[in-house]
Amino acid sequence: MQKTIALVAHDHKKPDLVKWSLAHRSELSKHKLVATGTTGGILKKELNLDVHCFNSGPLGGDQQIGALIAEHRLDCLIFFWDPLNPAPHDPDVKALLRLCSVWNLPVACNVATADMLFTSPAFLEADYQQNIPNF
Numbered sequence: 001m002q003k004t005i006a007l008v009a010h011d012h013k014k015p016d017l018v019k020w021s022l023a024h025r026s027e028l029s030k031h032k033l034v035a036t037g038t039t040g041g042i043l044k045k046e047l048n049l050d051v052h053c054f055n056s057g058p059l060g061g062d063q064q065i066g067a068l069i070a071e072h073r074l075d076c077l078i079f080f081w082d083p084l085n086p087a088p089h090d091p092d093v094k095a096l097l098r099l100c101s102v103w104n105l106p107v108a109c110n111v112a113t114a115d116m117l118f119t120s121p122a123f124l125e126a127d128y129q130q131n132i133p134n135f
């Protein structure tokens, strides 16, 4: 089943995301990819895949991806955020991660977790559906 996957990385983490995405290009190519602006532009070029680019993170891109989560239109978020450098839009970053918890969305914030997610039959198998909480 085709999923919608969001890919996001802060500047110092973009090289990690590019490397990870190239390693998982074959799986990524089966899905609809969305990203924040700068991340998406880089991934499009590096992967030679279609990536829908929202605004850059500091200009509202995190919130646009958060809106997809709230509307149940996203299946997974790969978000390599930077724990060592402050972001001007830190409230948006927190809000995005918060929505992943609210809606039980699979989210990977580092290479180790992203690798496990992308090798997990529970995530990859065709009929897997996230357990959306009932509020």
Ligand SMILES: O=C(CO)COP(=O)(O)O
Residues within 6 Å of the ligand: 008, 009, 010, 011, 035, 036, 037, 038, 039, 040, 055, 056, 057, 058, 061, 062, 087, 093
């Ligand atoms: O800031 C970001 C996520 O919080 C990422 O934004 P860019 O992909 O535009 O750099």
